[in-house]
Structures are given as structure tokens and as C-alpha cells.
Amino acid sequence: MTILESRYGKSRVRVARLIRQKDRHDFYEMTVGIRLEGDFDSSYIEGDNSSVLPTDTMKNTVYALAKEDAVTQPESFGLLLARYFLTGNPQVTRARVEVAQHPWHRHGRFSFVSGGSHRRVAVVSASREAAIIEAGVTGYVLLKTSGSAFEGFLKDRFTTLKETGDRILSTSLDALWRYRGDDVSWAASWHGVMKLITDTFAEQESASVQHTLYAAGEAVLAQCEHIENIRLTMPNRHYLLVNTEPFGVDNANEIFCPTDEPHGLIEAVISR
Amino acid sequence: MTILESRYGKSRVRVARLIRQKDRHDFYEMTVGIRLEGDFDSSYIEGDNSSVLPTDTMKNTVYALAKEDAVTQPESFGLLLARYFLTGNPQVTRARVEVAQHPWHRHGRFSFVSGGSHRRVAVVSASREAAIIEAGVTGYVLLKTSGSAFEGFLKDRFTTLKETGDRILSTSLDALWRYRGDDVSWAASWHGVMKLITDTFAEQESASVQHTLYAAGEAVLAQCEHIENIRLTMPNRHYLLVNTEPFGVDNANEIFCPTDEPHGLIEAVISR
């Protein structure tokens, strides 16, 4: 028997970093996940832990390195951590670090209001030779009430869906785009991409979720030279038109039932 | 044997209402819960359903009444529904309707971005004689990095907590305030109360969660003549100072570990 692949690490390491400026506080909250790959077979097969850095130590490392300036951006914090584990551990061949930033909106100099349930994320996957830096978002929820159709689709014997030129379109977007290098203004780039996606979603005449997904990806690649490709995952958060006819009520595309399951799911990677 | 109390109804009825203005769309999304009390003992004891309005019918009623103007405010939609069930059902003595509105932020004339995971809520509890209208919020997450202490508390033999004059204070607020009557501008009042709570949280020199809770309630009652009382529930979302000393790192109130469990929970009703 053989170990085809393996990785281990620490998940859900939560850390908050407070930076005390003279007249205000800055506050950053991150959740970090770490995975290491490398020469660990003897730990699996023989129970030999001599090359195993404890996941508890990874947690401590997140706390320790949270003092560095890099902590303020998920991309640079991920890169710092990945390089740290590679530098100190010759048995590690690849380090993957995921960082999710919790959105806090400033309300006064020392106070904040939570900005929602989406997360700005970065994924850094690094070997000693190269580092891939991806940034993105999870759980970014969008909805439009006009400019969305679904017509001309394939029918088979089980198809009952009606064609429609006017439906609500909503998604909870996950996106992850890959940077060409690390000479990027992380925050400015992130906000720029988010605006492109949001505007494209709002303005496109959508023929389907697929159509909207591609338009969003195309807009990002067209505007952002420093991005190589983008993965978009778009569940279809269905708002079903309620059939009110059986109880004698007219429904001219006015009343909908939001539903979580089942739901469509569309995923693609758009590249240059 | 006897039935000391009973109620039944429908939970998690989700409905979205689209209002097509000439140059823009308005969009309202609510989740409704309904509970009826009254003369239903024979359904329990004898299986006699002749007085039981099906919960499926309650669901249809939500959809049907969503066409009315009242749907745009949780308070008025709750009142409309409660009165509807009382009017049509002599066996019902009390109707309780909870409405939670999902926050959507406009982005363009026909497009919206989710405004987070908190919910504006209303609870209407009505009999044929009177209706109690409460409004509030669930899951409103606040955090401050200054102006929060916890000192001078009681110690017993199991107390290990250190006194501190400088800690992070965060909560996920649930609030429910009771109106004196229904002649209220629901939306304006809601936003006014939310601003009072948020400002008080930010500005108070807090001696404890209890102290902050009371200050928020007091501010609301002092400013809002039309509110009789307010219930505030404030979990203490602990941000624990990380003990970095064992691994040789200095932590001058800079690095914290957010934690969900266990957590403190403070609840009180402030009244005139």
C-alpha cells in the first residue's frame, strides 16, 4: 500500500489584530486555514512524529505573525505564513494558506459594525520555487429584478419549466481570481474587481446564470491586466413565482417564494 | 388530563414582493411566522379537525396578502395578518405574527446587494380587544476597541478572570421594543432607534455589558416617546487576549482570539 497524496494542517484559526493609531483604531479580523504537504509518510505508516510540526504550533504561528504589517491584507498575510512554513521546515514541499477577512465597517474612531456575511478571501499556494496568489470572495449575495431571462433551452420528456423573459435572478457568489505575480495593490484591486462584478451583474441583459457568470469573468479579465484567470461559482438562488391562481389571486410577477433547495449551481474558470 | 396551553401555526414562510415603479423596482423580502391560540382542544383530544385552519392555508394567506401595501413594513404586514386571522376565525382568541425583513441595499434601479445577516423584525400579538406591536432587530453585530472595561467584580474561589480597564467589547444584539399604539412611521422609527443604539454603543464608557445594555435602552426611551419598553439581549462575543508569552512574543493588547463558545449572555427589559 502507498500514500497517493496527503496534507495536514490547522483550520479555523481566528485572529484579530488591533492597531492603535493616535486618533483612531484600525481593526482586522481573519480566519486562517493552513495545509502542509511534503515528506510525512513515516508519520502515517510508522507513527513517527519527528517531522510533524504540531497543528497547535501553526496556530501559535498565526498569532505570532499577526504582529507583522502583512496581517492587514489577506493576500500578504497568506504569503507571509506560507513562506514562513516553507523556510523553517525542509520536509515541507508545499504550503497552502487560506485567509478569510471578516468585513467591519467603521462607525466612529473606535467602533465598528459588521458588514455582512460575505468574506474577502485569499488563497496562497506556495512551493520553494513559486507562489500562486489568488484573491476572491465567498457568499456575496446579489439580486436583480429585471434584465434576466431563461429561454430557448433544451427540452426532454421530463422538462416542465416554462420559458420566461422576465425573472428574478439572484446568486450567492464565490469568486477566486489568480494574480500574475505579487506586485499588486491588494485592497484596491479587490475593490475594483468587486465593483466590476457587481456592475456587470446589474447591467447585463442576462440569458442565463451561465451567461452572467461569463460576462462577469470577461469584464474582470478585460479590465485587470494583472489577473490571469478567474473562477466563479454561482448557485441559482431561486425566487419561484408563486402560483396564486388556485386561491383566486392574480400574480403578475409580483409575489415570489425564495427557496434554498434544490438549487442550480454553475461553475466555470474564465482565462486569457 | 388537561391542555394547559397550546398554539399552532406556520414557520419560515418566505415571501418576496416586487413593486414595479416606472423607472425602478422596489423589492421586499420577508420571512413570516404565525401562531394561533384559541378553542382547539378537540383537535388535540379527539382528532376533530373541524376548527383547524390548515397551516398550509396560513402560507397561502401570506402570499395573498403580500399584494397589499402593508407588506412593505414588517410591523404593518404583521398587523394585517394578525387581524385577518382573528376576523375570519371566531375560534381564534390570539394571533401572533413574527415578520423578519431581509436587508437589501439598492445598487442601480433594478439590482440589489444583500445588506448582511441581521434582520429587521416585528412581532404582533393581537386579540380581538388589543394588539401589541413590537419592532426590533436580530443579529446586529457591533464591536468597539476602546472605552470598555470590566473591573471591581465579585470574586469567589473559582474566579481567575483578570480585571481590565481596556478590552474589546462586541455583541450580536437582539432588540425588541414595544410601541404605544400604531400611529408610528415604522421605517423612520426603526432607523432612529438603530442609530441611537449604535451611537450609544460607540460613545459610552462601558463598565460592563450590563452597563452598555442599560445605556442603549435608556437612550431609546429618553428619545422615543412612542416606545413603552425595550428588551435587549446581548451575548458577549469574547475577543480573548492571546497569551503569547509562552512562545516569546509580546502582546500589548494587540492580538486577540475571537471565540463563539462559551459566551456570556445578558438580557433585560428597560421600561418607563
Place this chain on the structure above:
Amino acid sequence: MTILESRYGKSRVRVARLIRQKDRHDFYEMTVGIRLEGDFDSSYIEGDNSSVLPTDTMKNTVYALAKEDAVTQPESFGLLLARYFLTGNPQVTRARVEVAQHPWHRHGRFSFVSGGSHRRVAVVSASREAAIIEAGVTGYVLLKTSGSAFEGFLKDRFTTLKETGDRILSTSLDALWRYRGDDVSWAASWHGVMKLITDTFAEQESASVQHTLYAAGEAVLAQCEHIENIRLTMPNRHYLLVNTEPFGVDNANEIFCPTDEPHGLIEAVISR
């Protein structure tokens, strides 16, 4: 302004207790919530913490008292904790302790498999004069495919539900029964009540969820002299008959769609 009511405490204190027998280990895992009421107004109004036992101390108390034999039963552990807080804190007038036990099934002398997502619970609410001890369950999921009807119900203009003499009935039961005193074999009683509920659910010819709820409560009170009353909360976990006719498939009560929302909810307290 005045404080109409208040309480505070610690939630989600998780503790596991390992008891090392000679030839096997016993293992108990509990989640504890504590709420204290009493003379705490000055902490709210003036920020005076001198009467406030920190919730962190409550957490330590759970760990400390977990060494006692009482920890092995939720009812006795709740009682021990409630009495402890009343004894040591003259400012406290009422202590409420909720204990939820995680089900572990033994697999060998030192190993266990999780027994599911339901929890055995106890709620102890004690003053210096008296203690109310309740026991029960949360999230106990039952389903039957025969012996369930819903017919003869009230119809109004929005009713579209079809009467049926043959439907799937499923619920995720929450129950809480109140003991007459504390001279009870807690574990034996709990298992006895659970068997009565499960058997009644399986065997009754059900006319409605209400009918089943009452039958379960009646069976418990009829058999258990030491129980004063029982609260039962039964969501209707709907299994909707799929309308397969539009795509040419016959469905003779064979194919169902389980759905979480919306759902019916029935609640009652049955007493002697």
C-alpha cells in the same frame, strides 16, 4: 426608567468528564447554560460590578463541579450547579441551569460512536425556596409512513390543501416534562418516557400533529406518576407528495420531497 426584568449568565459551556473504571472508561459530555436573576440593578444603571459574579467564573464552576458524581446525569448536574450559585451568592434570587447531554454509544471498552444529533436535556430553575426540575429532549426525529391522516379541516377562500387519509408524518420533537420532586431515577425515567413517546408515535392512528402530540403527552402522564406536566413542540417536517403527472410519471404515494421551509409548528403543555 426601570428594569422590568433581567438575567445574565454563561451559555454553551462545554465540558466532558472521563471516569476511569478498572476495565472500561465511562464518558459524559454536556453543554451547560446558566442564568442568574437577583439584585443586579446597580450593575446596569451605575456600572457598579461589586455584585456581579463574572460569567467566566461560572464557566470555571462548571469545570470544577464536573468532578462530582452528579455530572453523570443532566438533572442532578443542573441541580448541583443551581444550588451552588444560590448558596454562594446572597444577591441571587433565582438560578436557571440548562444541561444538554451529547449521546455517545459505547463501541468497546474505551471507544464511542456519536449517537446522533438529538440531545437529552434538563432544565433546573431554582430559588432558595424551591427547585423545578424538568427533563426532556431536543431534536428527536421521528417518521411514520402509515397511520397518519389529515381530513375534515376548516376551509376558507385561500385553502388549497387536499384532504388525505394516507400521508407521511415526521417531526423533530422537543419535549420537556416537569418532575414532582427530585426522588427520581433520572436515567431510567428518561429512557422510559422516550420509549412511551416513540411507541405512541408509531402506533397511534393519527388525525393530525395535534392529535399525535396529545396522545404522546397523555401516554407519558398516564404511565408516569412522578411527572406533573409535559410540554411538546412538534414541527411538521413535511414530506410533500411530488406531482409527477406533468412529466408523465405515475406517483401512487411513492415519491415525496422532504422540505424544511415553510413548516407547520404545533406546541402544547399537557398537564394533570
Place this chain on the structure above:
Amino acid sequence: MTILESRYGKSRVRVARLIRQKDRHDFYEMTVGIRLEGDFDSSYIEGDNSSVLPTDTMKNTVYALAKEDAVTQPESFGLLLARYFLTGNPQVTRARVEVAQHPWHRHGRFSFVSGGSHRRVAVVSASREAAIIEAGVTGYVLLKTSGSAFEGFLKDRFTTLKETGDRILSTSLDALWRYRGDDVSWAASWHGVMKLITDTFAEQESASVQHTLYAAGEAVLAQCEHIENIRLTMPNRHYLLVNTEPFGVDNANEIFCPTDEPHGLIEAVISR
């Protein structure tokens, strides 16, 4: 720009199948996810839906095919669905179907009790040339109180974890094993693998989660000729020894605090 990869489908299609035997009912509940890959670029780029089978049709197909005998096993139901989509849709090159079965334990001839929160799962990934059939489990929670150590591990400057020869080991196992072909007694094989994993977990002297993971995989491959490889994912559900010394209580490995975050995570694929 180009589409590097894409897939679409329906998630969380829930279906229950009732089979009415003469003297008892059999009941199967599944949650199905479907993903199709193939020639769909024009739907993304041009909004041309002519090759797009609606995800709503996939949902109907699940309901329709739930009448077949294959529905009683996740593996055969997944295979049936995957082949159906490939047969009817020349534009599809690969169909991936995930089926998760909800555990119901029989209690009488027509009644069932939920068997917990773990799920028996199957993943079928099929092209016109070949089908890969994997089976497994998600969320299978195990715990042992003896026979678990973690010693001799690597230390660096941030390491504070103490070596221990006696700790609680618990995991919420996800496993997925790949069959060599489809001539397998699906249910018997599944129960056999689950017993091997559970017994190995209970009986092994564990030096680490890695060590236990490998032992479980090795036991499965050694006993089951018809299995090619097995992927095991084992979060470390930490039960932290509570430091009770600061409040004067002795803790001889008796009192633990279960914690969800952060947590270790170990993943590997063991193969022949």
C-alpha cells in the same frame, strides 16, 4: 478569453421513496447533486441555451427515476442517473452524481427513528467510456479515551504543546473509497468498511491522527479486494484538558473542554 473548465447542475435535490411491502414499509431518503460537463461554451459566451438541459429538468429526473429499484442504494442510484444524462444528451461528456442517504432506523413496521447526522454517500463520475464509483460516509463521529498519544513531534520556537501519552482522540470522519467495477453488494460492502474503520479506530494504539488514518485505510484495503483506494479526511475534534490548577482543583485527565475551532485537519489517499 477562454473557458478553462465548466460544469453546471442541480444541488440538494431531496427525494424520499416509499416501498409498500405487504406487512411493512421500506423507506429511503436521499439528497442528490448533479453536475454535467460538455459542450456548453455557447451558453456562457453567447447566451445560447439550445444545448442547456435546465437544472429544473434534472430535479424532475431524480423524482422520475426514484421509481426504479436502483433508488434503494446510493451507488446504483447515482450510476442510473449518470448514465441517464449521458445517454440522452450528446453534448454532455461527463456526468457526476453525488447521493447522500439519510439514516433511518426501523421502529416497528411503518415507523422510523433518525439514525444520526452522518450520511452514507456515493459519488459516481461517468463518461461514455467509463464510470468511477466511490462510496463513503460524511460526518461519522468517533471518540476514544485510551490508546491515543502524541509524542516525539517537531518543535520550533512557537511550539508550546505538551507531549502526551494519554489523550482523548475524536474525529468527524469523511471517507470515500473507490470501487474496482460495479459488481459489488453495495450495502454489505458499505457496512463492512464502516465496521473495519470503527474497529481499527477503537483498537489501534494511536501515535497521531495521521497514524490512525493510515491504519484505517490499510485495514480497508487489506480486507476488501474490490476497493482500489480510499480517501480519509479526519478533523481533530480537540478535547482540551482543562487547566483547573488556577482555581485550586485537581484534574488527573478527568475534565476536558470540547472545542470546534481551531481544529487540526488530516487528509490522505491510501492506495494499493
